[in-house]
Amino acid sequence: MGAPPGYRPSAWVHLLHQLPRADFQLRPVPSGFAPQEQEYQQALMLVAALAGLGLGLSLIFIAVYLIRFCCCRPPEPPGAKSPPPGGGCVTWSCIAALLVGCAGIGIGFYGNSETSDGVSQLSLALLHANHTLSTIDHLVLETVEGLGEAVRVELTTLEEVLAARTELVAAARGARRQAEAVAQHLQGLAFWQGVPLSPLRVAEEVSSVEEYRWLAYVLLLLLELLVCLFTLLGLAKQSKWLVVVMTAMSLLVLVLSWGSMGLEAATAVGLSDFCSNPDTYILNLTQEETGLSSDILNYYFLCSQAISNPFQQRLTLSQRALANIHSQLQGLEREAVPQFPSAQKPLLSLEETLNVTEGNFHQLVALLHCRGLHKDYSAALRGLCEDALEGLLFLLLFSLLSAGALATALCSLPRAWALFAPSDDYDDTEDDDPFNPQESKRFVQWQSSI
Numbered sequence: 001m002g003a004p005p006g007y008r009p010s011a012w013v014h015l016l017h018q019l020p021r022a023d024f025q026l027r028p029v030p031s032g033f034a035p036q037e038q039e040y041q042q043a044l045m046l047v048a049a050l051a052g053l054g055l056g057l058s059l060i061f062i063a064v065y066l067i068r069f070c071c072c073r074p075p076e077p078p079g080a081k082s083p084p085p086g087g088g089c090v091t092w093s094c095i096a097a098l099l100v101g102c103a104g105i106g107i108g109f110y111g112n113s114e115t116s117d118g119v120s121q122l123s124l125a126l127l128h129a130n131h132t133l134s135t136i137d138h139l140v141l142e143t144v145e146g147l148g149e150a151v152r153v154e155l156t157t158l159e160e161v162l163a164a165r166t167e168l169v170a171a172a173r174g175a176r177r178q179a180e181a182v183a184q185h186l187q188g189l190a191f192w193q194g195v196p197l198s199p200l201r202v203a204e205e206v207s208s209v210e211e212y213r214w215l216a217y218v219l220l221l222l223l224e225l226l227v228c229l230f231t232l233l234g235l236a237k238q239s240k241w242l243v244v245v246m247t248a249m250s251l252l253v254l255v256l257s258w259g260s261m262g263l264e265a266a267t268a269v270g271l272s273d274f275c276s277n278p279d280t281y282i283l284n285l286t287q288e289e290t291g292l293s294s295d296i297l298n299y300y301f302l303c304s305q306a307i308s309n310p311f312q313q314r315l316t317l318s319q320r321a322l323a324n325i326h327s328q329l330q331g332l333e334r335e336a337v338p339q340f341p342s343a344q345k346p347l348l349s350l351e352e353t354l355n356v357t358e359g360n361f362h363q364l365v366a367l368l369h370c371r372g373l374h375k376d377y378s379a380a381l382r383g384l385c386e387d388a389l390e391g392l393l394f395l396l397l398f399s400l401l402s403a404g405a406l407a408t409a410l411c412s413l414p415r416a417w418a419l420f421a422p423s424d425d426y427d428d429t430e431d432d433d434p435f436n437p438q439e440s441k442r443f444v445q446w447q448s449s450i
Helices: 011-017 038-071 087-161 166-187 199-237 240-276 278-290 294-302 312-339 341-368 370-418 424-432 437-449
Strands: none
Touching (some): 011 240, 038 240, 087 166, 166 312, 166 341, 199 240, 199 370, 240 370, 278 294, 278 370, 312 341
16 A cells, blocks of 8 residues: 555655664564554664663763773872873863764754654644544534424425425425435435544644653753753863763763663654555554544545545435425425415525535535545644654754763763862962961961061
């Protein structure tokens, strides 16, 4: 089953869809989207676990590097004032890593915005589809109620007025049968009435989840931005306490970056599997949730010229019945009104009801065409499989740059800290402390001189 008109899988979808997948026993898993199968779930979890492996390797490398730096550092000669050679390179490498992290944050903000735009497009498409389905149900209900009211009141009154003319009563009863037939045919057009699956509820749930996801990423991006800026400030001011605090925060953000990378990678792979062939999964899921026939679902989701409108027969019969009612009412108006003037009022009311019914019928014909709902379906796929997937890839790039930059900074910060000049704050404190023995001695000498 091919992709619907108006949507074509992108190159990123094809690339990610071709990646090999395996379960926990490292057995190959087909790349078809099957979230209900355990093997496919294990394959996505294994993709996310690769980020955990990267985190473990990063922490091991950082620990080994810092242990080697602390334990294998050559002793400094006593009284040495100049920094060891290569100190400037260490500081500048740390600054360069933090600047790369800041660039990654900009990429992350863009990716977060793209993902949000894609999900918003999906929600808007669902809301528009819900409006179309609700309008169909409303028009059918309004038309059926109008025809029922006309049958119960106006046609009954007309039959009583024309009781003296048997042929006119027969014509009125013929119009009654045609109106009842139209109402029966129209009731079958409200195919979504009573269906437990609501596009409005799905759109609300998607929007709610997206709000939390967007906020979580904004907080993560702001946290990393603050860590980078305050680390650069600590390096510029040569503030040891600020660098120590930011080193601990960098370790926390490093863990969060690798965790987000795992979620993004698994989501991107699963989304590419879905977007490579969405029709099969959507059709099966919708049929399972709604119980609608495959003819109706294929017509609206595929909207192909090879698939006929499943409501075409009902529409044709309704149109013919409305035409027959119209001709019968015209005949009754010509023959009955001159002899029975009291028949004019119910006839005028029937004609007004018939005009409203015909107007609603033409709206139903346009709404029941597959073009409108399929346009919403294609828009939802484009939002999810193009904008949202592109945003996920940018977020994945942000996490990768963030993890690399923070790992480099964590390796460089202790060495840069060791190169800081002794803080004057401690010296000033010791000089001004009256309980310092040297300061107390100087104070006594000053008093004796006075």
